[in-house]
Each structure stands twice: as structure tokens, then as C-alpha cells.
Amino acid sequence: MSKSTQSSLPGSEGEHQLQKQFDSEKRALAFYNKQVLDKLAPLMQTFVEQQHMFFMATSDKHGDCDCTYRAGDPGFITVIDNKTVIYPEYRGNGVMASLGNITENPHIGMVLIDFFATQVGLHINGRADIILVDQLESIYKDDDLIKRIKMNTVIEKTECYVRVEVDEAYIHCSKHIPMLKKKDKALHWGTDDQTLKGGDAFKVKKHPRPWVD
Numbered sequence: 089m090s091k092s093t094q095s096s097l098p099g100s101e102g103e104h105q106l107q108k109q110f111d112s113e114k115r116a117l118a119f120y121n122k123q124v125l126d127k128l129a130p131l132m133q134t135f136v137e138q139q140h141m142f143f144m145a146t147s148d149k150h151g152d153c154d155c156t157y158r159a160g161d162p163g164f165i166t167v168i169d170n171k172t173v174i175y176p177e178y179r180g181n182g183v184m185a186s187l188g189n190i191t192e193n194p195h196i197g198m199v200l201i202d203f204f205a206t207q208v209g210l211h212i213n214g215r216a217d218i219i220l221v222d223q224l225e226s227i228y229k230d231d232d233l234i235k236r237i238k239m240n241t242v243i244e245k246t247e248c249y250v251r252v253e254v255d256e257a258y259i260h261c262s263k264h265i266p267m268l269k270k271k272d273k274a275l276h277w278g279t280d281d282q283t284l285k286g287g288d289a290f291k292v293k294k295h296p297r298p299w300v301d
Contacts, residue, residue, distance in 0.1 A: 209260025
């Protein structure tokens with residue numbers, strides 16, 4: 089859901105046109121007016137800081153999309169205020185797909201889902217920018233905030249931070265979200281061990297690729 093340039097309502101022109109086509113305008117309006125905010129409500133803020141994973145969508149300047157997953161210890165996403173959240177980018181495979189997209193196109197979509205207690209999800213749409221590790225303290229001259237940001241972060245594995253300015257926040261209803269059971273698992277942040285990373289699970293190492301001669 090992105091902001092239409094020709095309407096005071098949330099959402100894109102495309103979704104508004106389809107609401108007319110499929111006669112869902114009344115239901116959509118009720119959702120906009122009862123569930124969509126341009127900031128994080130207090131209970132949303134609490135929810136964000138309780139999560140230990142989320143799904144994230146970005147796209148480059150051409151609109152080519154990428155959807156990925158981020159995880160950390162509960163509280164790794166810090167709510168700075170009702171319009172801003174920040175999370176660490178840990179060392180990964182070196183591709184930098186999401187960060188690269190953000191440098192070209194700041195628009196970002198995040199979905200946080202509680203699979204283990206409430207089965208409720210939260211959408212956060214907004215604009216992202218990258219903060220280097222050594223820039224953090226010069227940008228936020230607040231010792232308590234810096235401590236909160238770092239508290240649940242694996243500092244030695246953090247390559248940078250991503251800050252998101254919230255444009256939209258709204259619920260993802262629980263009716264189709266499965267109830268999962270959490271099990272203990274040793275987490276190896278930033279590892280290059282192929283076994284711990286899942287190895288070649290899809291057996292694609294030997295597949296031909298158009299960019300390889």
C-alpha cells in the first residue's frame with residue numbers, strides 16, 4: 089500500500105481503481121479509517137520491539153523488487169519515536185541486494201509477524217536510509233538511545249544500520265497466520281560455514297548461469 093498522489097486516502101491509485109472495479113470501496117474505506125496510521129501507535133511500538141524477525145521488500149530505481157528476511161534477538165529493531173525505527177544489518181553473503189536497492193530507491197515495506205503468541209502481523213511502509221556504524225553516535229547524541237540501539241545487537245557482526253521513516257502502519261490480521269512452536273537453536277551470526285548456512289540446499293551450484301562464460 090503506497091500513498092496515492094491524487095487522493096487524500098492511503099493507498100495507490102491502482103488499488104483505488106480496483107476497489108471500484110471489485111466493489112470493495114466500502115470495506116477498504118473502513119480499513120483505512122480504522123486500522124491505517126501514518127505513525128506507530130503505542131501498542132505497535134511495543135509489538136515492534138518484541139519481535140525477532142521480519143520480512144522486507146525493496147526495489148531498485150527500475151522497480152525490480154527483492155523480498156528478504158531479517159532476524160535478531162528480540163528487541164533488535166529499536167523504535168526511536170512514533171515515526172522512526174532502526175535495525176542492524178548483519179554480515180551476510182556480501183551481495184548487499186537490499187542495501188543496494190535502498191541507495192537507489194528509499195521506499196521499503198516491512199512485515200513483522202508474531203507466529204508464536206498472537207498470530208498478528210504489522211505492516212510498516214516507509215523510506216529507508218543507511219547509517220554507518222561510526223556515524224551512529226554523531227547522528228544521535230543521546231547516550232540512552234545509543235545504548236538501546238546497541239543493547240540487543242550483535243555489535244561485532246553489524247555492518248551498518250537501516251533507519252526507516254514510517255509513512256504507513258497497519259495490521260495484518262491473524263486468521264491465516266499459523267501458530268508455530270519455538271524451539272531452541274544455536275544461532276551463528278555472520279558465519280561463513282556452509283553447513284551452518286544451509287549449504288547447497290537447492291542443488292544449484294552446477295547450474296548454468298547467463299553471466300558466467
